[in-house]
Amino acid sequence: MPTIVELGHVGLHTFDLQREADFFAEILGLEITDGSAEEGFVFLSSRGDVEHHELLLTSGRTVPEGAILVQQVSFRCEQYEDILEYYERFKSRGVRIDMTVSHGIAIGIYFFDPEGNRFEVYWQTGLKAKQAFVEHLDLSLPKEEVLEKVRSGVEKYGSTGFFESDARTQLDMQSPD
Secondary structure (H helix, E strand, O other): OOOOOOOOOEEEEEOOHHHHHHHHHHOOOOEEEEEEOOOOEEEEEOOOOOOOOOEEEEEOOOOOOOOOOOOOEEEEEOOHHHHHHHHHHHHHOOOOEEEEEEOOOEEEEEEEOOOOOEEEEEEEOOOOOOOOEEEEOOOOOOHHHHHHHHHHHHHHHOOOOEEOOOHHHHHHHHOOO
16 A cells, blocks of 8 residues: 655635735735746745745636635644744734634644635644644743643643634634734
């Protein structure tokens, strides 16, 4: 049986290709590696020297805005500080954040691109926890407090999983908008 080594890339149809390409280049820092909005497609990568593209954007989206198309596309970050920088960048640029959470195994920020597709940036904690595990995190707290909450959550719920049903509600309560 052949084996898969990793997910190579995801392709999304867009309403406004240039707006989407700008979002991923300017907000996430992905490199545009090929294609062009004029030609109707743009390739982007977080590691262009290794992977030509991890995200393909193409024009031609035909489903109405607000249609549920993609559950999520996630980008892994190398260190916790990357998550904090994205959190501040998203807030300062008006990116709509869905939730900031611990999965026990990772800390993630779920957010929406300009066309309403849900994405995540996450950092792996090195801990083990049964999934689903969703616990709200306040990333404005000091790093030590955030990591302690993750550790204590894993100690308490790591063997059973956990879903804090109001994780999004708690985020809404702390958001200035």
